[in-house]
Amino acid sequence: xxxxxxxxxxxxILAGIFTGALYxxxxxxxxxxxxxxxxxxxxxxxxxxxxxYLTYQLAGYGGVDPMLTLLMIVPLFxxxxxxxxWVLARFKVTxxxxxxxxxxxxxxxxxxxxxxxxxxxxxxxxxxxEHRYRxxxxxxxxxELITLGLSVxxxxxxWLALKxxxxxxxxxxxxxxxPIAAAFGINQRALALMLSGLNAALAGIAGVCIALSYTLAPxxxxxxxxxxxxxxxxxxxxxxxGPLIAGCIIGVSEAVTMAVASxxxxxxxxxxxxxxxxxxxxxxx
Amino acid sequence: MRRSLIxxxxxxxxxxxxxxxxLPAFYxxxxxxxxxxxxxxxxxxxxSGYSGYFSFGHGAFYGIGMYTTATLTSQFDVxxxxxxxxxxxxxxxxxxxxxxxxxxVKAVRGELFALLTLAATFVVATIVLNTPIDGGQGVYLxxxxxxxxxxxxxxxxxxxxxxxxxxxxxxxxxxxxxRFGIGLxxxxxxxxxxxxxxxxxxxxxxxxxxxxxxxxxxxxxxxxMFVSYVTTxxxxxxAMPLTVVLMSVLGGTRHWLGxxxxxxxITLLLYSFTAGDSAVLGxxxxxxxxxxVILFMPEGIxxxxxxxxxxxxxxxxAVASLPPSAINEKARQAxxxxxxxxxxxxxxxxxxxxxxxxxxxxxxxxxxxSLEVRHGEILGLLGPNGSGKSTFINVASGHFPATxxxxxxxxxELVGINAHRIARCGVSxxxxxxxxxxxxxxxxxxxxxxxxxxRLVERQQAQEDAWRWLEFxxxxxxxxxxxxxxxxxQRKFLEFARALAAQPQLLMLDEVLSGLTPSEIDEAVALIxxxxxxxxxxxxxxxxxxxxxxxxxxxxxxxxxxxxxxxPPADVMARPEVVSAYLGKPIDDGREPPNASGVxxxx
Numbered sequence: 001x002x003x004x005x006x007x008x009x010x011x012x013i014l015a016g017i018f019t020g021a022l023y024x025x026x027x028x029x030x031x032x033x034x035x036x037x038x039x040x041x042x043x044x045x046x047x048x049x050x051x052x053y054l055t056y057q058l059a060g061y062g063g064v065d066p067m068l069t070l071l072m073i074v075p076l077f078x079x080x081x082x083x084x085x086w087v088l089a090r091f092k093v094t095x096x097x098x099x100x101x102x103x104x105x106x107x108x109x110x111x112x113x114x115x116x117x118x119x120x121x122x123x124x125x126x127x128x129x130e131h132r133y134r135x136x137x138x139x140x141x142x143x144e145l146i147t148l149g150l151s152v153x154x155x156x157x158x159w160l161a162l163k164x165x166x167x168x169x170x171x172x173x174x175x176x177x178x179p180i181a182a183a184f185g186i187n188q189r190a191l192a193l194m195l196s197g198l199n200a201a202l203a204g205i206a207g208v209c210i211a212l213s214y215t216l217a218p219x220x221x222x223x224x225x226x227x228x229x230x231x232x233x234x235x236x237x238x239x240x241x242g243p244l245i246a247g248c249i250i251g252v253s254e255a256v257t258m259a260v261a262s263x264x265x266x267x268x269x270x271x272x273x274x275x276x277x278x279x280x281x282x283x284x285x
Numbered sequence: 286m287r288r289s290l291i292x293x294x295x296x297x298x299x300x301x302x303x304x305x306x307x308l309p310a311f312y313x314x315x316x317x318x319x320x321x322x323x324x325x326x327x328x329x330x331x332x333s334g335y336s337g338y339f340s341f342g343h344g345a346f347y348g349i350g351m352y353t354t355a356t357l358t359s360q361f362d363v364x365x366x367x368x369x370x371x372x373x374x375x376x377x378x379x380x381x382x383x384x385x386x387x388x389x390v391k392a393v394r395g396e397l398f399a400l401l402t403l404a405a406t407f408v409v410a411t412i413v414l415n416t417p418i419d420g421g422q423g424v425y426l427x428x429x430x431x432x433x434x435x436x437x438x439x440x441x442x443x444x445x446x447x448x449x450x451x452x453x454x455x456x457x458x459x460x461x462x463x464r465f466g467i468g469l470x471x472x473x474x475x476x477x478x479x480x481x482x483x484x485x486x487x488x489x490x491x492x493x494x495x496x497x498x499x500x501x502x503x504x505x506x507x508x509x510m511f512v513s514y515v516t517t518x519x520x521x522x523x524a525m526p527l528t529v530v531l532m533s534v535l536g537g538t539r540h541w542l543g544x545x546x547x548x549x550x551i552t553l554l555l556y557s558f559t560a561g562d563s564a565v566l567g568x569x570x571x572x573x574x575x576x577x578v579i580l581f582m583p584e585g586i587x588x589x590x591x592x593x594x595x596x597x598x599x600x601x602x603a604v605a606s607l608p609p610s611a612i613n614e615k616a617r618q619a620x621x622x623x624x625x626x627x628x629x630x631x632x633x634x635x636x637x638x639x640x641x642x643x644x645x646x647x648x649x650x651x652x653x654x655s656l657e658v659r660h661g662e663i664l665g666l667l668g669p670n671g672s673g674k675s676t677f678i679n680v681a682s683g684h685f686p687a688t689x690x691x692x693x694x695x696x697x698e699l700v701g702i703n704a705h706r707i708a709r710c711g712v713s714x715x716x717x718x719x720x721x722x723x724x725x726x727x728x729x730x731x732x733x734x735x736x737x738x739x740r741l742v743e744r745q746q747a748q749e750d751a752w753r754w755l756e757f758x759x760x761x762x763x764x765x766x767x768x769x770x771x772x773x774x775q776r777k778f779l780e781f782a783r784a785l786a787a788q789p790q791l792l793m794l795d796e797v798l799s800g801l802t803p804s805e806i807d808e809a810v811a812l813i814x815x816x817x818x819x820x821x822x823x824x825x826x827x828x829x830x831x832x833x834x835x836x837x838x839x840x841x842x843x844x845x846x847x848x849x850x851x852x853p854p855a856d857v858m859a860r861p862e863v864v865s866a867y868l869g870k871p872i873d874d875g876r877e878p879p880n881a882s883g884v885x886x887x888x
Contacts, residue, residue, distance in 0.1 A: 040396055091580050096339065096395060100534060103527050104575030111568035222523045226407050229400055264421065268411040271404040278401045279390050 007137040012259040013252050018144035020231075020244070020251025021151040022213075025206040026224060027231040027243030028155060029199035035238020036175040037192055038095045039088060043102035044203050045221045045228070046109035047077060051207020052216055053117055056124045059211070066126050066212055067146075073204040081200025082193050089192060106221060113218040122216045129212070143212035150205060151244055159240040171195060175238065227254075227267070230274035249273075286462045289541075293458065297451035304440030313443040317511070319552045320446035321504060324453045326532040326544035328500035331457060332493040333530075334538030335466060337473035338394070341526040342383070342402025345409045346376040346498035348520040350505025352413055355424040355515045366432050369506045376502025377495040379409075384494035388487055394476075403523065410521030423516035426509060445507050453500050454545055460493075461541040464736055464744065469493055470539075471733055474722035481682050482787065483708035483737030531571070535578050537585025539724065546587050635660045635822050636681070636712075636791055641690035641700075643673075643680050650676040652846040653690065658791060663813070663823040665833045665854065668843030669867055674826045675717060677843070678793045681824075682714045683707040694791065711739040711790035715780035715797055717826075721768035728764040731755060731782045738787025747786075754782040758812065774805045778812075785816065792816065793824040798832055810835055834858075842866065 026048060033041045051073050059066040084105070088098055131142035162168035174181040174188040182188050210216070228243075231250055235242020250273065254266040304313060325347065333339045350372035357363040357371060387393050387401055413419045435441030460466040468489050471479035480486045509515050528551070529544075536547025551571065558567025582589045636658040643651040651673045658664050666674045679685045681692055683704030692699040699707050713734065721730050731751035735742055742750065755761040758778040763771060771779060777797055784792055794813070798806050810832050817823055817836075827833050833840065833854060840857050842850045844866040850857045857863055 087580075093579070096399075097579050097583070099396065099399075100530065101576050101579050103531070104572040104579070107572035107575070108569050111565045111572065114568075115565045225523050226403060230404065233400065262415070264415050265411060267407050271407040271411070274404040275401060275408065278393055278397055278404070279387065 008259055009256070010138055012255040014138060014140070016252030016255030017248050018141075018148055018251070019255065020248030021144075021148040022206065022209055023228055023231045023247030023251055024155060024235075024244030025147065025151040025202070025209060025247075026228045027235065027247055028151075028158070028240065029202035029206075030228065031232045031235060031237055031239065031243050032158070032195060032202075033199045034095075034232065035236075036171055036195060037085070038175075039085075039093070039098040039102075039196075040095055041102045041199065042099055042225070043084070043105040043109065044199070045224050046106040046113075047080065047200055047203035048207040048210060048224075049113060049216065049218070049221050050109055051077065051204035052211040052214075053113055053122075053207075055208045055211035056117075056122055056216060059126055060124050066124070066128060066208060070205065070208055073208060074201045077200040077204035078197035081197040081203075084200070085193055085196030089189065110218045110221055117216075117218070119218055124211045124216075126212065141213075143209070146212065147209040150209065154202065154205070155240050155244045162240060167191075172238075226274075227270045230270045230277075233274055234277050286458070289458055290455065293451065293454055297447065300447055301444060304436050304443050310437065310439040313437075313439040315553075315556055317439070317443050317446045318556065319549055320443075320450040321508060322529075322532060322548035322552045323545045324446065324450040324504045325501060326529050326536070326548040327450070327453045327457050327541075328497050328504065329526075329529045330533050330538055330541075330544040331460065331497040331500070332469075332490070333497070334533055334544065335460070335469035335473065336490060336493055338490065338494075339399045339530065340402040340494075340497070341399045341523070341530070342406050343497075343501055343529050344521050344523075344525040345402070345406035346380055346501040347505040347508075347525065348406075348409065348413070348517075349376045349379055349498075350502030351509040351515050351520055352418055352424070353502065354506035354509040355426055356418055358429040358510070359424055359426055364432070365429055365510055369503050372506030373499040373503040376505070377499035380498030381491055381495040384491040388490050388494075403526070406521050406523075406526070410517045413521075414517045419515075419517055423514055426513040426515070429510065429513075431510070442507070442511050446504075449500075449504050449507060450545070453504075454541065456496070456500070457541040457544075462744070465489065465492070467729070467733060467736060467744070470725065471722050474724050475720055477684060478716070478720045478722070479733075480704040481684055481708060481714065482734045482783070483705045483739075484733075485703070485705045487703075531575050533585075535574065535585055537588035537591075539584065540587050540591065543585050543587040547585065550586070632662075633660050634658070636692065636694045636824075638677075638681070638692045639690055641677070641680060641692060642688045643676055643685060644688045650846055651680065651687075654843070654846070654848055656841050656848060656851065658822060658824055659839075660822055661817075661820060662838040663817055663825055663836050665837035665840035666824060666826045666843065667828075667833065667840055668849070671845075672843040672866075673846040674843050675795055676846075678714055678795050678824070678826060681707075682712060682793060684714075705737070708734075708738050708787065709741075711788075712793070713738060713784040713787040713789035713791075714793040715777075715784050715795055717796040717799065719768075719773075719776040719780045721771075721776065721779055721783075723768055726765050726767060727760060727771070727779060728752070728755065730768065730779060731786045734783050734787040738789065740788055751782075751786055754786045757785070757815075758782040759808075773800055774802075777801065777809070781809075781812065781816075785821075789821065791822045791824065793826075795826050796828065798827055798829045806832060830858075 026044070030041060030044050033039045033044070054073055055066055055069045058064045058069045058072070088101065093101060128143050128146070129141075133140040133142070133145070162172060170181070170186045171191055173184070174186055174191055178188045214220075227250060231243050231247040234246035234250070235244070250270045253269045253273070257266050257269050303316065325343065329340065329343050353372040353375045354365070354368040357368040358365055383402070383405055387398065393401055414421055431438055431441065433441065435444050460469070468479065468484040471482070471484055472486050472489065476486055532547035532551050533544040534547070535550060536545065537543030554570060555567050558564055558570065578585065584592065634657040638657070639655050640653040641651055641655070642649070642653050654673070654677060666677065668674050676685070680687045681699065683699065683702070687700045690700060694710055694712060697710055699710070699712070722733070725733070728748065728751050731754050732744070732747040735747035735750050736744060752761065752764070755764055758781050760775060760778055760782060763775060768776060768779065777800075780797065798809055801809060806829060813823065813825070813836055825833070825837060837854050839852065840854045841848055842857060842863050849866055850860055850863050
């Protein structure tokens with residue numbers, strides 16, 4: 001093990017923050033649906049990749065600006081999320097069964113992606129990828145900056161909405177005790193449908209960010225599950241700022257591990273963190 | 286059970302003939318895959334299906350088995366077959382350590398346990414990848430000599446996988462019918478209550494986990510040789526445990542054969558699609574099936590089928606209908622023979638509590654309570670809401686650990702020992718809000734404490750005893766119902782029956798009468814009198830004054846976590862400090878207090 005130069009270290013930390021922002025963005029919808037709706041939505045990852053492939057198609061072949069695909073993806077995914085929740089609520093699915101059902105959905109979406117776009121790796125060539133800003137010796141690529149900006153803006157917005165608005169308070173009350181909240185006149189079902197729509201839309205936005213910076217393959221859906229769950233748990237369920245902050249902690253510790261040791265050691269850090277959180281602070285869940 | 290065992294073994298023997306029939310090797314490979322998944326899913330079910338601790342770490346244990354075999358054969362030239370026990374042992378060791386650590390943390394249940402085991406998978410994968418075990422290159426086993434006991438190499442693999450599958454199913458079947466299995470099912474429904482009824486929950490979970498891992502490890506060892514090239518990327522995946530979960534849930538996790546059924550269906554389905562070059566369609570089918578089964582058949586294929594076509598449970602088996610007092614007598618004689626006769630005589634202290642304190646963070650629920658329960662009496666424990674009565678029962682039964690103090694029961698210190706050991710000493714309790722095991726029938730609910738409480742009788746005997754206790758409490762007609770189908774009155778009596786089935790020396794009743802109608806209360810009072818007539822000592826927490834006055838020999842009044850008064854019921858209830866604890870202090874303005882003007886104070 002040899003210590004890396006300070007430039008490399010700064011670049012690593014930045015890279016970690018960028019990855020962490022994406023962990024946070026992916027984890028946000030997951031954390032909200034787990035914490036506030038008691039649903040563990042594995043399909044979140046599959047939806048994100050569906051969004052990524054749609055962006056790839058629209059931007060790569062349709063010539064649409066990747067950011068503009070959001071105009072289509074956000075409403076579409078909102079409706080998808082509402083539909084999925086309608087089914088889960090209709091059958092009164094328990095948290096654990098929601099995990100299994102959404103795993104079933106994940107398999108279906110994965111097969112769909114494989115059928116349309118094949119199992120080969122795909123990469124979106126957009127004009128964004130060429131833009132990089134330079135500060136001193138450190139490079140800041142534009143797609144990652146967009147991801148970071150979106151992630152921070154959305155996390156803060158949702159945090160404020162949950163904390164300050166009546167709608168947010170109603171949501172938190174319904175999560176705490178649905179029947180009591182209903183007795184106080186909160187339409188829990190409508191709120192839950194709306195929140196699921198929002199979560200799916202968040203998956204779509206994360207998908208656009210994935211398309212901007214990563215190579216796509218249907219099997220990649222599964223590679224994100226472990227580390228994003230670690231960020232969600234570490235951040236505390238249902239806390240909007242949690243995934244972003246925890247994601248950045250994990251991202252940076254991974255990136256530094258990669259720089260100091262070797263890239264293949266990186267997962268050890270995030271998963272050991274997750275295990276420690278589960279053993280010593282299980283109350284966060 | 287014996288019939289099932291014979292059928293499984295017979296099926297195993299018949300299937301063992303297949304490689305000698307000279308069928309194309311293709312059939313052997315398909316069936317190899319079926320057996321492979323049957324063994325994996327069934328092994329997973331031992332912990333996860335039976336006890337409800339869904340593990341997503343099955344890939345890790347399977348992978349440890351694969352790498353054990355790969356390393357031992359390729360680097361140490363150990364013959365392949367000898368590596369299989371080692372593969373099982375390493376996987377079991379890892380599972381036992383992981384279990385011993387994670388089961389210590391009470392909150393790590395359900396989704397959290399699933400996540401923890403998933404994370405453990407990736408930790409193991411990273412370590413394997415970065416150490417010489419794998420080294421990042423993967424391990425080739427193509428040069429390892431294959432044992433030749435089958436008619437052909439593919440036949441040998443077939444026989445190995447068949448043996449693993451049959452062995453795993455037999456183990457699952459034996460556990461299903463054993464005390465161990467009943468304990469695991471109780472843990473599934475309500476772990477805390479299981480522990481209080483005498484199930485050594487920690488030990489059982491660790492043992493089930495280790496066994497489940499060992500079997501997965503052996504299957505992994507066989508698979509390593511079968512694929513002859515092992516990489517971390519293929520072995521330690523999320524998809525593998527999820528597939529196993531899917532198979533088990535599809536077949537039914539509450540039955541020993543469920544996972545095997547699910548594995549058979551899924552493997553054949555996937556195979557028929559890949560064979561037809563439509564792997565994508567196969568995946569879609571798998572996803573649709575998973576969603577459909579959970580929404581429409583939450584008990585799985587086998588669970589649903591048994592419910593619809595299974596034999597209706599028989600009425601009570603012909604047992605000599607002894608009155609419960611007689612069995613109690615028998616039990617007492619048996620105890621006497623075993624030299625365990627209580628040396629405590631009537632009127633002497635059976636349980637002595639000294640300065641028992643219990644705090645929940647800042648809240649002091651018990652602040653140094655001292656009391657004694659005397660042999661053969663009914664001691665009433667009274668006090669306003671929040672005075673610590675239920676907490677005392679929870680501490681004495683081991684449901685909560687005491688913060689300090691000592692509780693001695695027949696010369697044995699109860700503070701600091703596990704709840705299941707307290708139950709084995711001869712203490713049992715009821716819960717204020719009934720907490721039956723939701724998936725066990727009324728009969729099984731009552732048989733369980735007989736198998737785990739002070740007596741530890743065998744299953745057959747426990748069921749016979751359970752019938753008697755059901756008759757005693759008037760629930761015999763509902764023996765095969767599930768607790769959810771009972772009304773509150775029956776659920777309360779089920780609590781009674783369960784507590785009695787353990788044949789305790791000390792029975793602690795926590796507000797068994799609350800919520801009952803006056804006529805139901807009369808029935809319950811009569812029941813308690815019958816229980817006492819058998820010589821059981823009773824600690825009775827109750828608000829219904831009429832019952833307290835009718836039943837109790839002595840009462841102890843709690844107030845704000847302390848003992849306020851103690852003595853004969855009529856005497857204690859007349860004391861001014863007791864009256865004011867219940868009704869507040871009279872206003873001292875010269876006028877007469879309200880109760881002095883003839884207003885009755887009875888609750």
